[in-house]
Amino acid sequence: MSNLPSGNRDSFSSKFGVIAAAAGSAVGLGNIWRFPLVTTQNGGGAFLLLYIGFILFIGIPVMLSEFTIGRRAQLNVFGSFKKLAPGTPWYLVGFLGILTAFAILAFYSTVAGWTLEYLVQAISGKLLHTQDMEKNFADFSTHPYRPIIWQLVFMLLTAFVVYAGIKKGIEKFTKILMPVLLVLIIFVVIRSISLPGAGEGVKYLFVPDWSAVNFKTVLMALGQAAFSLSIGMGTLVTYGSYIRKDNNLLKTSAQVALADTSIAILSSLMVIPAIFAFSAGTIDQMSPGPGLVFEVLPNVFKSMPGGIIFSIIFFFLLSVAALTSTISVLEVVVAYLKEELKFSRGKATLIGSISISILGVLATMSFGPLADFQIFGYTIFGLLNYASANIMLTFGALLIVVFVGWRMRKIAFMEEISNKGQLVSVMFTIVFFIIRFIAPIAIGIIAVAALFMEGL
Numbered sequence: 001m002s003n004l005p006s007g008n009r010d011s012f013s014s015k016f017g018v019i020a021a022a023a024g025s026a027v028g029l030g031n032i033w034r035f036p037l038v039t040t041q042n043g044g045g046a047f048l049l050l051y052i053g054f055i056l057f058i059g060i061p062v063m064l065s066e067f068t069i070g071r072r073a074q075l076n077v078f079g080s081f082k083k084l085a086p087g088t089p090w091y092l093v094g095f096l097g098i099l100t101a102f103a104i105l106a107f108y109s110t111v112a113g114w115t116l117e118y119l120v121q122a123i124s125g126k127l128l129h130t131q132d133m134e135k136n137f138a139d140f141s142t143h144p145y146r147p148i149i150w151q152l153v154f155m156l157l158t159a160f161v162v163y164a165g166i167k168k169g170i171e172k173f174t175k176i177l178m179p180v181l182l183v184l185i186i187f188v189v190i191r192s193i194s195l196p197g198a199g200e201g202v203k204y205l206f207v208p209d210w211s212a213v214n215f216k217t218v219l220m221a222l223g224q225a226a227f228s229l230s231i232g233m234g235t236l237v238t239y240g241s242y243i244r245k246d247n248n249l250l251k252t253s254a255q256v257a258l259a260d261t262s263i264a265i266l267s268s269l270m271v272i273p274a275i276f277a278f279s280a281g282t283i284d285q286m287s288p289g290p291g292l293v294f295e296v297l298p299n300v301f302k303s304m305p306g307g308i309i310f311s312i313i314f315f316f317l318l319s320v321a322a323l324t325s326t327i328s329v330l331e332v333v334v335a336y337l338k339e340e341l342k343f344s345r346g347k348a349t350l351i352g353s354i355s356i357s358i359l360g361v362l363a364t365m366s367f368g369p370l371a372d373f374q375i376f377g378y379t380i381f382g383l384l385n386y387a388s389a390n391i392m393l394t395f396g397a398l399l400i401v402v403f404v405g406w407r408m409r410k411i412a413f414m415e416e417i418s419n420k421g422q423l424v425s426v427m428f429t430i431v432f433f434i435i436r437f438i439a440p441i442a443i444g445i446i447a448v449a450a451l452f453m454e455g456l
């Protein structure tokens with residue numbers, strides 16, 4: 001019986017379910033919309049190598065730390081810290097996680113809603129008949145209510161999956177959606193790299209340009225790795241609490257990181273060669289953000305034979321990637337409301353999604369009616385994005401590794417990750433050394449820099 005989680009708490013039922021759910025959280029808009037552009041603009045292969053280094057030496061150990069905290073405590077992120085460090089202020093780290101989840105979902109659901117509108121525009125054929133893609137996007141995103149409706153539809157889909165629970169909701173859906181996502185991406189990659197002129201794009205993507213690498217690029221690679229793996233806010237603590245005791249956490253972390261990185265690279269192969277084939281030379285001037293996905297790519301699809309099919313597939317896969325991420329963020333809040341404030345799952349889902357939606361609608365409106373409403377020079381969307389992705393996530397990740405490295409009992413950590421001695425001790429020593437010394441120093445540097453450097 002000791003292999004089963006305590007009580008009758010819901011849990012993932014299979015190893016593949018755990019990987020699908022955690023990879024579902026990791027693979028999202030960050031992989032498809034941000035990674036390809038950030039990589040090509042910051043040294044291509046050089047950035048990629050740095051990124052992979054950070055995934056291996058920082059990302060996996062932090063992910064492992066989060067899983068460990070959750071599985072040890074068998075609770076939501078707030079409850080986990082309270083249980084593992086009773087009578088200390090460490091529960092505030094859990095609280096920071098809940099706040100970060102709120103902020104991330106508020107701005108992330110804005111963009112997720114846009115993907116649904118574009119999916120519908122692609123299906124109806126309107127998108128590829130559009131003359132002026134910039135105007136099309138501007139008209140839509142500044143519209144007083146259309147983007148809000150799509151955002152709320154997206155939140156409803158998210159709430160629907162979360163309400164169904166861990167086994168019957170999150171695991172069931174991600175187990176289907178993640179393989180579908182992978183197959184569709186590979187399908188579009190094959191099309192993209194077989195376009196005439198695509199070879200230049202592939203070269204641009206992979207050939208390292210070390211002259212483009214500077215301090216800021218290094219920080220960007222680490223920031224992107226953290227956001228992409230969904231670390232630093234308790235998503236993986238929460239998911240960790242649903243992982244059964246017989247699951248090897250280090251192996252799971254490595255598999256999730258591998259899936260996330262592979263999809264980021266595949267996304268780049270999907271996007272960059274296609275852009276090169278049709279509008280080479282524009283890539284350097286593009287800023288990461290809506291331009292790539294909602295303006296440049298629709299133009300590419302317009303010029304591509306069979307573009308309509310590819311546009312539908314692309315916006316479908318983008319919506320799926322976003323959905324498997326949003327459910328992981330909502331679950332952080334729902335698990336908290338359910339376990340700490342004793343709401344039923346239904347009520348917790350309702351309260352969580354409605355309150356996040358209220359903030360989310362304000363974020364969406366900052367492209368339209370609230371465009372002039374600025375706080376510290378940011379719109380509401382901009383502030384939520386900057387504060388959560390750059391500051392809150394980084395400080396969260398820092399505090400999490402410090403907790404596991406210095407506060408949690410070493411024996412507890414060892415027990416969680418060793419799976420009854422399966423983990424060789426030299427591996428444990430390396431991982432623990434990274435968690436204690438390397439990860440806090442590296443994340444500490446980026447945390448301080450993020451406060452002062454914009455556009456990371």
Ligand code: PFF
Pocket residue numbers: 025026027028029030031104227228229230231233235325326328329
């Ligand atoms: N990892 C997701 C992406 O790359 O799009 C975003 C994300 C999801 C960040 C969940 C943080 C999180 F907790």
